[in-house]
Amino acid sequence: EEFLKRIREGFFLEWAKVYRYYYGSPKSEVERILSQGKDALLIIDVQGAFEVKRKLPNAVSIFLLPPSMEELKRRLLGRGEREIEERLEWAKKEIPCAKHFDYVVVNDLLDRAVEEIKSIxxxxxxxxxxxxxxxxxxxxxxxxxxxxxxxxxxxxxxxx
Incomplete structure (x- = not known):
């Protein structure tokens, strides 16, 4: 209920309901980071990324892709994910959106993916x-x- 109140008040730069849970990025925190000349790195879903891009057209969007659906499934199993099928279906809906992002990084080896994001x-x-x-x-x-x-x-x- 508190989250919904904050949505109505415009507290979030972006917010989304994902897998029955609400997530959001506080606008004031992003503004604070940017005002210091720093980069604000948001780990958000596709709808959140599109909302940020709408509000901040110069924002840079990076889509993290798994190397394969099989690897994604393996990673979800490794985390003990109970809702694997739901998350795989969600991924199948989001992956085609990668073509609308500024950059794509394949998250095969963590260190390499981090270096690619830093380079971007x-x-x-x-x-x-x-x-x-x-x-x-x-x-x-x-x-x-x-x-x-x-x-x-x-x-x-x-x-x-």
Whole structure:
């Protein structure tokens, strides 16, 4: 009941009911992290990702895929999952949505998947549109004089 009240109050950036349980990402916490120039990493389902993208169009979405359905089933069994069939059906509905995400990472080896996600996050921070908006350039180590030269100068590729 408290969760439903918070939904009505707009407390969550995104929320979803998954497998009979409610989950949500508090908007204020995401805003706090972003205001510090940090990345907010949300582990959410497809409907949550689409909601975040609707509210924050510059958000980067990464779809984590299992290497195979058989491996997904094995992992669920390994966790002692009681509702395996329900979760497998849910996965079959969500997997086709991967084509609507910015990136796809296959979660075969945990260390490799983590490194791929880190690489995506680093690459996104280096996008010019991200760097030169707001104060994001500060995290890259160049000064305001360089920023002003970039913003104030005119790029004439024919004369360079």
């Amino acid at each position: 996050m680093i690459a996104n921070r280096r996008k010019a549109a991200f760097v030169f908006d707001n104060e994001n350039y500060r995290s890259l180590g160049f000064g305001e004089d360089i920023l002003e030269a970039i913003k104030g100068g005119r790029c004439d590729a024919k004369k360079v």
